[in-house]
Amino acid sequence: MPPRRNKRMRSRRPKLYEDVLLAIMDVCAPATIARLMRTCRMLYRAGPKRLLATNPYIGDTVSSDGSDCLLRSFCLFLMAERCSRFRYLPQLHVGVTWIAHREVANMFHECVLRMSHLEVLSFVADLDALLDCHPGLVDAFARLPRLKHLSISTRGKACFPMLKKMRSRLVSVSLRLWRDKDDDDLDPLPDMNPVTLLIHSKDTLQRLNCETWDAFRVFPRNPQYLAMRHLTIDCEVLPATKTLVRAYPNLTHLHINWTDLDSLTAMPEYLEGLERKHLENVQAQDRAGRWSALEEVEGSLEGIYAMGLTCKVERLLPRGVTQEADLIMLDRVVNMMCPTHLQLWTLAEYFGEGPCDIPSILRKAASVRLKSLDVDLDFHHDAHPDAPVAHYLAFLLETLRSLPALETVEIKISASRFITYSKDNSTKVFPNGTAGMYLRDFPLKAFADALLNMNPTLRSISLKLVGVRNPKGNGVTITRACGDIDAERIVSVSRIWEY
Numbered sequence: 027m028p029p030r031r032n033k034r035m036r037s038r039r040p041k042l043y044e045d046v047l048l049a050i051m052d053v054c055a056p057a058t059i060a061r062l063m064r065t066c067r068m069l070y071r072a073g074p075k076r077l078l079a080t081n082p083y084i085g086d087t088v089s090s091d092g093s094d095c096l097l098r099s100f101c102l103f104l105m106a107e108r109c110s111r112f113r114y115l116p117q118l119h120v121g122v123t124w125i126a127h128r129e130v131a132n133m134f135h136e137c138v139l140r141m142s143h144l145e146v147l148s149f150v151a152d153l154d155a156l157l158d159c160h161p162g163l164v165d166a167f168a169r170l171p172r173l174k175h176l177s178i179s180t181r182g183k184a185c186f187p188m189l190k191k192m193r194s195r196l197v198s199v200s201l202r203l204w205r206d207k208d209d210d211d212l213d214p215l216p217d218m219n220p221v222t223l224l225i226h227s228k229d230t231l232q233r234l235n236c237e238t239w240d241a242f243r244v245f246p247r248n249p250q251y252l253a254m255r256h257l258t259i260d261c262e263v264l265p266a267t268k269t270l271v272r273a274y275p276n277l278t279h280l281h282i283n284w285t286d287l288d289s290l291t292a293m294p295e296y297l298e299g300l301e302r303k304h305l306e307n308v309q310a311q312d313r314a315g316r317w318s319a320l321e322e323v324e325g326s327l328e329g330i331y332a333m334g335l336t337c338k339v340e341r342l343l344p345r346g347v348t349q350e351a352d353l354i355m356l357d358r359v360v361n362m363m364c365p366t367h368l369q370l371w372t373l374a375e376y377f378g379e380g381p382c383d384i385p386s387i388l389r390k391a392a393s394v395r396l397k398s399l400d401v402d403l404d405f406h407h408d409a410h411p412d413a414p415v416a417h418y419l420a421f422l423l424e425t426l427r428s429l430p431a432l433e434t435v436e437i438k439i440s441a442s443r444f445i446t447y448s449k450d451n452s453t454k455v456f457p458n459g460t461a462g463m464y465l466r467d468f469p470l471k472a473f474a475d476a477l478l479n480m481n482p483t484l485r486s487i488s489l490k491l492v493g494v495r496n497p498k499g500n501g502v503t504i505t506r507a508c509g510d511i512d513a514e515r516i517v518s519v520s521r522i523w524e525y
Contacts, residue, residue, distance in 0.1 A: 085121035198233035282325030307334030411459020441493030
């Protein structure tokens, strides 16, 4: 008679089917997956696919004994099971800037050569420092055959040859150049020009982000990127508009970030320079042509104005209308681009009667085709606690009433200038002055209903109050099915308070 098995031992045997175990592994954290891989052969083989699908990141791992332990471990993990795990690596984020041992550098180089299934590659640290760790890394990265999305952060020029040699056809590229103030070694030479650096992907590139990469140049024989749709420019020197139009003629989304110069808008010399660049770009587009498919323009108002765009757009999202000069620039930009959707971050003080104010600008835009408006309303940093807030909001209501084609409105009102924080509890705030008291009791729903009654084309209005706690709610959204004043309205009130 065979010996009876211990009942306690039988209860420890796994009772789950393989597909159930794999489903459990699919939702586990990487550390848990690694532990499950130690339990049986089936989970050991199933684990790498799930681990490598979590977008692995490798960074500087030089330990106290200089062993590069984490990078070594990552490479050994990939090369296990006869290097069969590389096919499961679709993405990799690299933050390595130094490899202490030649053996580990060689191992990493060998791994890069085998990453034939890699589609997303991001260098979050200085790429030039990494390329200095092994002479073959430039060619190894350039030979990746299926790469589609590339993000580079660098301090020097060592990555330029890699970009020129890229074998794969890239779809999106992000280029970030970290420059020191005293760095004179990186003049904007032609070999830094994205138009020539990425020529291998001229037929496939759809999205390009350039941060402090001030080297756009287009010559008669340069290629055109007909597939390009999204362009982001964050730089100190804006390229000529005709340069970008020629290189990327089918662009639909343009994001201009000119933050280094935003603080200079009060300087007469700076304003003269903006005006000169604006006129040059306008005249150049009249001769050389303009974008015909541009849908959205976003960024600093100074940058948008300086580019002198003369094409119509669907969405215009300028940042920071906070000075008198900004009103003049906004007026011209809106008139030239005729947006159907306009987003503004501005001051309530500009809703009044003046030679150039927000109401007059919006009326001009609405007379053409403005249908959607998103306003983030703040107050001047030294606004008096008894500022005539009611007067500003009455002008806002009258302005919105006078926009004949308006269909949707979103308004955010910030009361942070008119609040006082409790000394005992920083989350407690109290309204300050008559302005703060008025905003605390501001009838959001009544304001929205009044606007809907005045404007028959309006279908949706959303109001949000930030800073003070309104007893009747800090947000309200009202929609109606059609442009009939008597149509049924759906009201949603939010009591979520933000400060």
